[in-house]
Amino acid sequence: xVQLLESGGGLVQPGESLRLSCEASExxxxxxxxxxxxxxxxxxxxxxxxxxxxxxTTYFDPYYADSVKGRxxxxxxxxxxxxxxxxxxxxxxxTAVYYCAKGDWFDSWGQxxxxxxxx
Amino acid sequence: xxVMTQSPLPLPVTLGQPASISxxxxxxxxxxxxxxxxNWFQQRPGQSPRRLIYKVSYRDSxxxxxxxxxxxxxxxxxxxxxxxxxxxxxxxxxxxxxxPHTFGQGTKLEIK
Numbered sequence: 644x645v646q647l648l649e650s651g652g653g654l655v656q657p658g659e660s661l662r663l664s665c666e667a668s669e670x671x672x673x674x675x676x677x678x679x680x681x682x683x684x685x686x687x688x689x690x691x692x693x694x695x696x697x698x699x700t701t702y703f704d705p706y707y708a709d710s711v712k713g714r715x716x717x718x719x720x721x722x723x724x725x726x727x728x729x730x731x732x733x734x735x736x737x738t739a740v741y742y743c744a745k746g747d748w749f750d751s752w753g754q755x756x757x758x759x760x761x762x
Numbered sequence: 763x764x765v766m767t768q769s770p771l772p773l774p775v776t777l778g779q780p781a782s783i784s785x786x787x788x789x790x791x792x793x794x795x796x797x798x799x800x801n802w803f804q805q806r807p808g809q810s811p812r813r814l815i816y817k818v819s820y821r822d823s824x825x826x827x828x829x830x831x832x833x834x835x836x837x838x839x840x841x842x843x844x845x846x847x848x849x850x851x852x853x854x855x856x857x858x859x860x861x862p863h864t865f866g867q868g869t870k871l872e873i874k
Contacts, residue, residue, distance in 0.1 A: 687852075688805075688811060688854055690856075706862065708862055709862070742810060747858060748799065748816055749801070749803070749811070752813075754810055
């Protein structure tokens with residue numbers, strides 16, 4: 644069974660940075676696209692970013708939601724089976740639970756990590 | 763961006779009765795390879811989302827067969843043949859045909 648374990652959330656002030664991690668297991672992490680999706684408190688789901696798999700038939704450059712473009716960076720470490728989301732210049736509206744999801748069709752999800760941006 | 767519009771938003775249902783959720787997209791969701799990339803997700807209270815249906819009508823592993831998806835182009839439906847207590851939660855449609863991928867607002871299913 645696919646396992647996705649997010650970490651790195653916390654309370655930060657506006658303008659600060661945070662890096663989220665998602666440790667993946669029980670599937671071939673390298674070949675799959677991976678994504679981040681967030682959910683603000685009491686709100687719906689919002690796609691944040693996706694990263695293509697490697698060595699597959701479908702490659703795409705990393706995609707970002709307009710709301711985070713230029714501030715967030717999605718990346719992966721193949722040796723650690725870990726997906727990252729580097730979040731810079733955080734704003735109050737970035738406050739949300741951030742989920743790591745397998746693929747860009749989100750077929751499996753982690754348990755989420757809460758990011759709170761507040762002064 | 764493709765706008766996904768769900769209805770109804772609150773969905774009160776009697777146990778054992780059927781339920782239906784509509785999802786309409788502002789553009790066709792037919793991909794260049796002919797597939798239609800419309801997915802449905804369930805989020806139970808306090809839990810992470812879980813995918814139920816992909817490519818309009820394909821059920822994910824472990825999803826009860828009382829859940830079914832249908833539709834085409836820009837008009838889609840999630841049906842639950844007989845609602846059970848464990849089905850309470852919020853249901854989202856999501857399109858993966860166009861970037862950015864976008865979700866519907868969510869339909870909250872509750873038991874009457």
